[in-house]
Amino acid sequence: MVASKKILDGKKLAKKIRGDVKNEIMEIKEKKGIVPGLSVIIVGDDPASSTYVAKKEKAAEKLGINSKIYRLPESTTESHLLSIIQRLNSEDSVDGILVQLPLPDHISKEKIISAISPEKDVDGFHTTNAGKMFQNKSTLLPCTPYGVIKLLESKNISLEGKHVVIVGASDIVGKPMAMLALNRMATITICHIATQDLAYHTRQADVLIVAVGKVNLITADMVKEGAIVVDVGINRSEDRLVGDVDFEDVGKKAELISPVPGGVGPMTIAMLMHNTLMAMKERRG
Numbered sequence: 001m002v003a004s005k006k007i008l009d010g011k012k013l014a015k016k017i018r019g020d021v022k023n024e025i026m027e028i029k030e031k032k033g034i035v036p037g038l039s040v041i042i043v044g045d046d047p048a049s050s051t052y053v054a055k056k057e058k059a060a061e062k063l064g065i066n067s068k069i070y071r072l073p074e075s076t077t078e079s080h081l082l083s084i085i086q087r088l089n090s091e092d093s094v095d096g097i098l099v100q101l102p103l104p105d106h107i108s109k110e111k112i113i114s115a116i117s118p119e120k121d122v123d124g125f126h127t128t129n130a131g132k133m134f135q136n137k138s139t140l141l142p143c144t145p146y147g148v149i150k151l152l153e154s155k156n157i158s159l160e161g162k163h164v165v166i167v168g169a170s171d172i173v174g175k176p177m178a179m180l181a182l183n184r185m186a187t188i189t190i191c192h193i194a195t196q197d198l199a200y201h202t203r204q205a206d207v208l209i210v211a212v213g214k215v216n217l218i219t220a221d222m223v224k225e226g227a228i229v230v231d232v233g234i235n236r237s238e239d240r241l242v243g244d245v246d247f248e249d250v251g252k253k254a255e256l257i258s259p260v261p262g263g264v265g266p267m268t269i270a271m272l273m274h275n276t277l278m279a280m281k282e283r284r285g
């Protein structure tokens with residue numbers, strides 16, 4: 001068992017953040033008579049994607065966000081999807097547009113993301129928002145890396161001067177995670193599929209952030225004593241949800257460790273709600 005004081009409890013923090021967002025939404029509703037609107041588009045019927053979208057819908061509803069889910073068949077054409085996005089871009093009551101990833105192979109992810117108005121890009125994936133993040137300017141930040149930062153900040157962990165090692169270099173987690181850490185003056189290492197001697201790098205980490213999607217990728221021998229470990233991985237193993245980190249063994253060595261489930265996942269949803277409110281305030285606040 002990992003001692004509870006060592007656990008980075010994302011479920012608890014996400015609840016607090018959702019509460020804060022809800023209070024602000026109620027205040028704005030009272031003063032101005034407007035509520036945030038979130039449109040979520042899902043193409044095809046991948047069961048994991050459907051679960052996540054259902055979670056987003058439920059969270060939005062509880063916070064007084066007006067959410068609408070577009071469930072489109074796998075056969076949806078790129079041009080049809082683009083036409084829906086264009087309509088949502090011009091709809092004043094829609095503050096956030098999220099297209100659930102992955103998309104089917106016949107649809108270009110880049111084309112779809114760049115069609116979303118940057119002001120409504122609550123995922124923070126648009127190149128305009130990525131560029132602003134690069135410049136450390138205020139923008140909509142990608143929900144998962146942003147959630148990781150919030151989780152660390154909630155324990156008063158400053159990244160300044162720390163060696164943050166990120167395993168995984170995806171556009172939606174690893175790369176933006178590195179940029180957010182760099183913007184907070186961390187020294188960063190990004191490991192990926194071509195990295196030689198992964199363990200050499202992970203053992204240097206003061207803060208180790210893992211986002212790969214491989215069960216038990218990170219074992220106790222790969223982690224420095226007293227490190228902070230954040231597990232972004234989500235894997236289904238023997239019908240249960242596990243991360244990329246061997247939680248029990250690594251938990252003994254780590255100072256703090258995030259669990260799966262109950263770690264980064266709920267933070268992703270909370271930051272999406274936060275971003276939806278921010279998008280509303282920026283555009284029509």
Ligand SMILES: Nc1nc(=O)c2c([nH]1)NC[C@@H]1CN(c3ccc(C(=O)N[C@@H](CCC(=O)O)C(=O)O)cc3)C=[N+]21
Pocket residue numbers: 049051052055098099100101102123143234241260261262263264265266268269
């Ligand atoms: N455009 C887009 N934006 C996304 O933000 C996005 C996406 N596409 N595609 C898929 C990934 C994955 N993702 C998760 C959200 C919540 C949990 C979550 O709430 N996890 C819970 C448990 C989930 C469960 O029980 O199945 C937890 O870790 O405790 C996980 C994963 C958002 N994603």
